[in-house]
Amino acid sequence: MGGSYVKPIYAADASQFIIQAEETDIDENDIPLKVPAVIKNIFIDGLCKTKNVLIANQLSDMFKAKTFSDIMTEAHLGKLKLERLGIFSSIDVLVDVSEDSHGDVFDVHYIVKEKRRFSMNIGTSIGANEGGMTMNANINNIRGYGETLKSGLSFGTRVSSAYEFAYIKPFSNDSDKKFTIRLIKSMEDKSQSLYNENTKGAGFDFQIPSALGVHVFGLDFMCRENLINLEAPFSVRENAGHSLKSSIKHTLTSDGRDDWIFPSSGHLVKHSVEYSGIGGNVKSIKSDLELQINKEIIPNVVVSCSFQGGVVRSLTSDLLLINDRLFLGGPVSIRGFATRGIGRHDGQASLGGEKYWASGLHLYTPLPFRPGQGGFGDLFRLHLFFNAGSLSDFNTSFRDFISKPRYSYGLGVMIMLGAVARLEINYCIPKNAQPGDVINNGLQVGVGMSFL
DSSP, X not given: OOOOOEEEEEOSSTTXXXXXXXXXXXXXXXXXXXXXXXXXXEEEEXXXXXXXXXXHHHHGGGGGOOBHHHHHHHHHHHHHHHHHHTXXXXXXXXXXXXXTOOSSEEEEEEEEEEOOSEEEEXXXXXXXXXXXXXXXXXXXXXXXXXOEEEEEEEEESSEEEEEEEEEEEEETTEEEEEEEEEEEEEEEEEGGGTEEEEEEEEEEEEEEEOSSOEEEEEEEEEEEEEEEOTTOOHHHHTTOEEEEEEEEEEEEEEEOOSOSSSOOSEEEEEEEEEEXXXXXXXXXXXXXXXXXXXXXXXXXXXXXXXXXXXXEEESSSSOOOGGGSBOBOSTTSSTTBOTTOBSOEETTEEOOBSEEEEEEEEEEEOOTTOTTTTTGGGGEEEEEEEEEEEEEOTTSOHHHHHHSOEEEEEEEEEEEETTTEEEEEEEEEEESOOTTOOBOOEEEEEXXXXXX
């Protein structure tokens, strides 16, 4: 096919924007398929505040389509790119034969509805076995290039209060590339370790996609204050007061799962590394890895395997603050143990560790006899699981760290909560608990978005 490039054409209706390919000769010898098809025009109806160049840059690759199958794929990918801009409340796509064509030239129509300039909502949020109320107010598409100014206030069962302001700017030539500036203030309840953490700070993130996954490069400046409970032991009290943590972080995420809540196929690979010490009094390095693979072995029966691991180490002779240590156990982690229940304790206070690993083998099936199939019943799954893991400091031998894990097994029911989280009610049998571990034998309830 001869070369083509994007040319913006403005329609009589100011709300309509057309991206048009230049007229070129089509050499059928360059097209490998028997039935060639090309895109002549891309119409975007409904633009008001959004700049034309932002939309043109997202959709320009569509003119590379050479078959009708390519056109349908590119039209869908174009819709996903526009959705990821976050500035439209609805997007519809129509592919139609172009005028004066012989059935091999098509036009693609996008009918969009922009979000209101100002938006506000009040709702609930669900995290790692916690819930809360959130209030958000946004200024959308500030200058017409997809920028968003977000402000949020939340109150929860663990995070007693949190405030966040964020400015998000997608790159005009690729909506998957984004730059974010954040200001945060939060008060978080760390009751399992008998202290509260008060955090104030700012952060910068740069998100960029690649063939391996999505990279996020971050720079954070955080001022933290540990408020110690009256009954806390000395090992926790010595962490009282202020600390200043400045860190750079890289996270790579490759998520090929077909669903976040009840995946039946696909993989998840997530790796992060954080260096703290470019300023402040916290100097450490930390790395985490998360793996998950899901496979439907027979219709509606899914096997899932997962692994998590991490290490953190002080770069000075000072001990790690309790804020920076690693913790393990709980209904979204090693089931059958209390939240932060695995590892060293001083009295009732969990002290965490410097390295951990955790793995899980899960079998998910529909409810027996499939009640409510095709409707309400599809929100439920039976769940059989086996979890194992270990948490320790670096003074523990590698052999003991690997060969003497805590483990648990059991069964229960999973319930989908909307499309954002799931609830698990499991009967758990913990085994091989070590001195100091806090177990949860019997029924255990967990709610969250991410589970081991």
